[in-house]
Amino acid sequence: MNDAPESVEVVRLAARGDGVTADGRFVPGAVPGDRLLADGTLRPGPGRVTPPCIHFGACGGCRLQHVAEPLLADFATARILDPLARLGIVPEDVRPAHLSPPGSRRRASLRAVRRAGRVELGFNVEGSHALVDLAMCLVLSPRLLALVSPLRALLAGLMPDKGAVGIRMTATDGGIDLLLSNLAAERLPVVEALAAFAEAQRLARLSVEGPLGVETVVAPGVPAVRLGGVPVTLPPGAFLQATADGERALVAAALQGVAGARRVADLFCGVGTFALPLSQSAHVLAADASGPALHALARAAKAASRPVETQHRDLFRHPISAAELKRFDAVVIDPPRSGAAAQTAQIAAARVPVVVAVSCNPATFARDAERLASAGYRLETLWPVGQFRWSTHVELVALFRAEQAGTAR
CATH class of the missing domain: 2.40.50.1070 (OB fold (Dihydrolipoamide Acetyltransferase, E2P))
Incomplete structure (x- = not known):
């Protein structure tokens, strides 16, 4: 007699977009709520929708077009929370995931x-x-x-x-x-x-x-694009957030995180996505290794009389030291996908009162978050942002606050 179940439910999406069944099997193309039948076929559940693009299944950009909107938001949040949970880090407040709309990639x-x-x-x-x-x-x-x-x-x-x-x-x-x-x-x-x-x-x-x-x-x-109300002429090939909608969500979260800070360091600043909005209410040190991006930011800030000091610096090899960071009320850090282990170590040692981390890689973010948590920071608020609609790529803003941190000097 065969006691194998006739079907098993798909309960979640894995990091690369495959469905995962209740018994731990990975099923490409499955959606939470589907059921995997004994013959290997899928019985569609309520979370599955018809992909709207004729290239779905071939094009590598939109792996999740068959997933209903609420499940996309759940996926974006879980992509960030799961690596943190494995390290014992639980945010105190998780905001609803922000998803950029179709047709918004700039x-x-x-x-x-x-x-x-x-x-x-x-x-x-x-x-x-x-x-x-x-x-x-x-x-x-x-x-x-x-x-x-x-x-x-x-x-x-x-x-x-x-x-x-x-x-x-x-x-x-x-x-x-x-x-x-x-x-x-x-x-x-x-x-x-x-x-x-x-x-x-x-x-x-x-x-x-x-x-x-x-x-x-x-x-x-x-x-040119406007960042914090300031027009910035982009160098050829300069990095810019993929959607203006996603950029607004990231910047709004960062500004909320550093509210009240008078001196802010913006690390991996690029052309000023965060530095220029921050400069509306704070003096900003903006540091990055890209000379053309930093020159564009400096020129735009000067033309607009914004209080932005730029520093050309390789933050991987020569991170801003703990001694240098002690004069800041807050730090905003937006590293590339590899994260910022060396710079995070200096931030942790300086015990800057507020750290706002922006990340496009939940795995390296979790590693950097663990270093901050070990140094006595609590993860107060987390904002998931999915500006690459229908993809497995997720971004975030996280507010860390140092326990019993003194006022920056």
């Missing part, structure tokens, strides 16, 4: 390849170097999506067969900032074609990146 990296005289342009297939040639995209802003077909036509006349070009598009207030990599632009006909394209598409700037670095071909407009 920054995207795509790839173009030419095969047999035809250019394919889009995102990579999940787990592969193969390409999904975009016929539609529900995450890109309409401005970026409208550029795909004209760009495909442009590259058809410039790329060699079997050639590949990297594409970075950023929608700015002055038009789209377009950066093409691995495209030779030394010959006059190529430069003329690029300049004509930029003019026709009303781009803010068109640049190419090759072995010698990035070179601006033409800049008909000004590739």
Whole structure:
């Protein structure tokens, strides 16, 4: 007699988006509430929806289009809480997850390849170097999506067969900032074609990146965005939060966390996503290893008479020391995906009263949070933010407060 159950419920989503059953099995494409039948098929549950994009299942960008909205929010929160729980860290207050809406992506990296005289342009297939040639995209802003077909036509006349070009598009207030990599632009006909394209598409700037670095071909407009009310002209290829909606959520949480602070250090500051909003009510030290980004921030802050001091510094190799940090009331830290172990150690040693951590990697965030917790910080508030809609990529803001911390000197 076979005592195996006829079905088992899918109870959660794993970090990479697979469903996990009550008995611990990982099931690709499953959604909490589905049931895995004995023959290996899935019986859909109430949390499953019809994916709205024709590229779902191939394109690597949107693994969770088949998941209902409330479960997407639950997933974003669990992605952050689970690694913390394994380290014994429990936030005192977890705010509802903020999810950016469809069609809000203002920054995207795509790839173009030419095969047999035809250019394919889009995102990579999940787990592969193969390409999904975009016929539609529900995450890109309409401005970026409208550029795909004209760009495909442009590259058809410039790329060699079997050639590949990297594409970075950023929608700015002055038009789209377009950066093409691995495209030779030394010959006059190529430069003329690029300049004509930029003019026709009303781009803010068109640049190419090759072995010698990035070179601006033409800049008909000004590739600027407003950060904290201050216009900042972006360097080519500069980092910008993927959606303006997500940026607003992250900044609002950070400002709430440091409310009342008069002296704030913004570490890994980039072009000033947090530094400029912070400078509306505090004196800010902004530090980063990217010279072009820091120069853009410094120039914008000076033009707006904002109290921002910039410091060009590799915070991995030369973190700001505990002695230097003791004069600050609060620190905002927004490291890349690798986290900031060395800098967090200095923050913990300084016992800065308030630490606002922004992260795009729950695993490295948990590691850094453990160091702060061990130094006597409590995780007061956590804000989950899912600005990469339908993906497994999650961001967050976390407010840490030092127990019995004295006033910064």
